[in-house]
Structures are given as structure tokens and as C-alpha cells.
Ligand SMILES: [Ca+2]
């Protein structure tokens with residue numbers, strides 16, 4: 579689970595763990611600044627993605643109001659590109675798109691808006707020409723303090 583302190587002041591919270599039966603468990607917790615981010619900033623818009631081609635990454639971070647864009651390079655005609663994003667959904671809902679260099683979703687893409695620990699976004703280039711593709715990875719929601727980490731990878735194949 580994940581929760582944001584939007585009070586503007588320090589807060590003390592209590593975690594309550596309940597069960598009808600007795601068993602051992604582990605508890606892990608972390609406190610993250612709303613604005614915490616990764617080393618690939620700024621990359622917040624389709625017009626200003628991370629400037630070099632990047633087809634994988636680990637330990638990246640995204641928060642609502644600060645999307646991440648990566649250049650994936652050129653997808654030749656007839657090939658299918660697959661973007662996979664892994665994260666812990668319980669800590670925040672990350673979604674993803676594949677877009678053209680103008681920031682428009684590629685027509686006919688599938689996936690990217692699920693509610694599990696992985697998004698798989700796929701697009702087949704049926705345009706008859708090579709297309710430069712962007713990965714758009716973003717945190718669903720608008721609380722202004724949603725923040726989660728992710729890994730991503732890209733493959734292209736006939
Ligand atoms: Ca980021």
C-alpha cells in the first residue's frame with residue numbers, strides 16, 4: 579500500500595495489522611519525498627524525452643505530474659515493438675504508452691493501463707515505413723504526491 583501526506587505539515591501515521599489467525603509476517607516501509615526522482619530527468623514531455631536512445635532501465639522513478647519519456651529508436655515497417663514495465667502496483671499505479679515523436683499514441687497499440695505489477699504495451703508497425711517511437715511511462719492519479727519505482731525493457735521482433 580502507499581499513501582501520500584498532502585497536509586503540508588509533518589504527520590505521524592499508525593499502521594494497523596489485523597488477522598483472524600496467528601502467523602508470522604514481515605513489514606517493510608519507506609518514506610519517499612513527493613519529488614524524489616531518477617537520474618534521467620528532465621524527460622517529462624514527448625518534445626523533450628531523454629535525449630539518447632534508451633531501451634531498458636532499472637530502479638527508475640515516476641511521480642504524478644512528472645511523466646517519463648524515453649526514445650526507443652526506430653521500429654522498421656512490419657515489426658512489433660513491446661515495452662514491458664515492472665513495478666509494485668500496491669505502491670502506486672504506473673501506466674505506459676508507446677507514442678510517436680509528437681506525443682500521439684501509436685494507433686492500434688495494446689496494453690498499458692492495467693492494475694497488476696506489470697504493464698506490457700505492444701504495437702505493430704503497419705504503416706509501411708519506419709517509425710521513431712517513444713516510451714511514455716507515467717503515474718496514474720492526480721494527488722500530486724504519488725511516487726513509485728519501476729524497471730522497463732523493450733524488444734522489437736518480427
Ligand atoms: Ca523519472
Ligand SMILES: [Ca+2]
Nearest residue numbers: 621644645646
Ligand atoms: Ca520525468
Ligand SMILES: [Ca+2]
Nearest residue numbers: 671672673692
Ligand atoms: Ca497500471
